[in-house]
Amino acid sequence: MATATIIDGKRYAARLRAAIAVQIAQLKADHSLTPGLAVVLVGDDPASQIYVRNKGLQAREAGMHSFEYRLPATATQAELLARIAELNQESAVNGILVQLPLPKQIDPEAVIAAIAVGKDVDGFHPLNAGLLAVGGTAMVPCTPLGCLMLLKDYAGPLAGQRAVVLGRSNIVGKPMAALLLREHCTVTLAHSRTRDLAEECRRADILVAAVGKAQMVKGDWIKPGATVIDVGINRIPTPDGKGRLAGDVDFASAVEVAGAITPVPGGVGPMTIACLLLNTLTATCRQQGIPAPDVRPAAE
Ligand code: NDP
Secondary structure (H helix, E strand, C coil): CCEECCHHHHHHHHHHHHHHHHHHHHHHHCCCCCCEEEEEEEEEHHHHHHHHHHHHHHHHHCCCEEEEEECCCCCCHHHHHHHHHHHHHHHCCCCECCCCCCCCCCHHHHCCCCCHHHHHHCCCCCCHHHCCCCCCCCCCHHHHHHHHHHHHCCCCCCCCCCCEECCCCCHHHHHHHHHHCCCCCCCEECCCCCCCCCHHCCCCCEECCCCCCCCCCCCCCCCCCCCEEEEECCEECCCCCCCCEEECHHHHHHHHCCCCEECCCCCCHHHHHHHHHHHHHHHHHHHCCCCCCCCCCCCC
């Protein structure tokens, strides 16, 4: 019998977007400002097209301007950098996101570094990563920011809790660890070379899994009552050939042990786009010298 609280990220994200929309309406009324988000897509990867469409749709629904730029899969790095340079200068654009992955002829690090730091709403620019690490005012990557919001609501006071982050990527694992450290957790960052991963996980009051391996974290890796955030998005085969999405956590066994857990889909995923909108609002305010609002999800 399932015991854990299921963390409904989809519903939480909808409430967060509603709160963002209220703040945007306020920004328009008080300062005649409408945040603008530019999304750049290179090539025609089907998953990326869906992500880009959803980002534009949700930005418009929140009351933002949404600008979409498409470059062919054959675009050169110089062409993409030229587009970014234009967007850096464009005053109607407050946030710039380049959809990853990029075609192989383009170096993603060079592209990320070319985005104006204040418009880097993905929070991937090395300067923003550095600011987060040293505790400065940074743009925080959207996925870890969304995970932190859920943890603040579902894991109780974070200070002093043992947190284990599985995965050390620049877009999820490392910034997640930095955020939890900022909240005074005792943080372990585990990865593919970690010895006895299961034992590390069993010590965690908070476990964030971001490895990209379907159902790797089993129920007996989890401390009873722990809060489990599953970032993984993996497609696993089904008999009908369509496949289905699964996280990095084996939900069926984990739900028996955890205190609270995010499902996949419907957990972290929707929070990522909501936090992109939040970052765009924050970026707009900072660019205009207006205090960025402390946006909390609207009441249910
Ligand atoms: P990366 O592939 O960049 O990083 C994976 C990390 O997991 C690496 O640090 C790697 O270790 C570690 N790892 C891989 N295999 C193992 C293993 N067997 N044991 C322990 N550690 C392991 O992935 P991302 O961080 O980009 O993404 C992780 C997952 O999250 C993916 O499923 C992705 O689709 C999903 N994701 C979901 C988002 C959302 O909005 N919900 C947003 C972004 C990602 P090492 O460094 O040693 O190689």
